[in-house]
Amino acid sequence: MASEFSTEDPSDQPVSRGGQAKDGPVICKRPGCGKPVPANKGRGRTRQFCSNECARRYHNDARVLSSRRSAPDTEDPLAALDSLIRQAAVLVRAALDQAASVDPAQVRAQVAEAEAGRLRAEALASSATARTIEAQRQIEALTEALAAAREEARAARAELKRVGHQVLQAQVSRTRARRSRVP
Numbered sequence: 491m492a493s494e495f496s497t498e499d500p501s502d503q504p505v506s507r508g509g510q511a512k513d514g515p516v517i518c519k520r521p522g523c524g525k526p527v528p529a530n531k532g533r534g535r536t537r538q539f540c541s542n543e544c545a546r547r548y549h550n551d552a553r554v555l556s557s558r559r560s561a562p563d564t565e566d567p568l569a570a571l572d573s574l575i576r577q578a579a580v581l582v583r584a585a586l587d588q589a590a591s592v593d594p595a596q597v598r599a600q601v602a603e604a605e606a607g608r609l610r611a612e613a614l615a616s617s618a619t620a621r622t623i624e625a626q627r628q629i630e631a632l633t634e635a636l637a638a639a640r641e642e643a644r645a646a647r648a649e650l651k652r653v654g655h656q657v658l659q660a661q662v663s664r665t666r667a668r669r670s671r672v673p
Contacts (some may be wrong), residue, residue: 519549522587551580 518540525540539545539623 518544521584524591594627
C-alpha cells in the first residue's frame with residue numbers, strides 16, 4: 491500500500507503491453523485481494539485492480555484522515571494523536587494483509603522452480619560443451635583427411651606426369667625406330 495512515507499509501491503509488478511506480468515497474470519494491487527486483473531480491452535493504461543471496488547478500497551485505505559487536522563501550531567494534541575492512530579491502523583492492516591498474502595509454500599515452490607531451471611541450464615551448457623568438443627575433434631579428423639587426400643592427389647599427379655613422360659619417350663623411340671627401318 492502506498493503511504494505518504496514511501497517512494498514506491500511494493501505491490502507494483504512489471505507488466506508487459508498485453509497486460510501480463512513477466513512471470514504470469516497480473517494480481518490485484520490491493521493488499522489481501524490476490525485476484526487476477528482482467529486483461530485490457532484496447533488501449534489505455536494497464537489495469538492494476540481486479541474491480542472498481544478494489545481500487546476504491548485501496549485508495550480509501552491509503553488516504554490519511556485529515557478532517558480533524560488544523561494548522562500545525564493550533565492543532566489539538568489529542569486530535570493529532572487520533573489521526574496518527576488511525577493512520578497507523580491503516581498501515582498495520584495493510585502490512586498484515588501483505589504478510590498474509592505471502593505463502594511460504596508458494597515461495598518454496600518458486601525457489602525450487604528457479605533451482606530446477608538453473609540445473610537445466612547447467613545441463614544444457616554441459617551438453618553444448620560436449621557437442622563443441624566432439625565437433626572440434628571431427629574438424630581435426632577431417633582436416634587431417636583433407637591434407638592426406640591433397641597429398642595423394644599431388645603424388646598421383648606427379649606419377650601421372652612421370653608415366654606420361656615415359657609413354658611419350660617410348661612413342662618417340664618407336665617412331666625413330668620405324669623411320670630407321672624404312673628404306
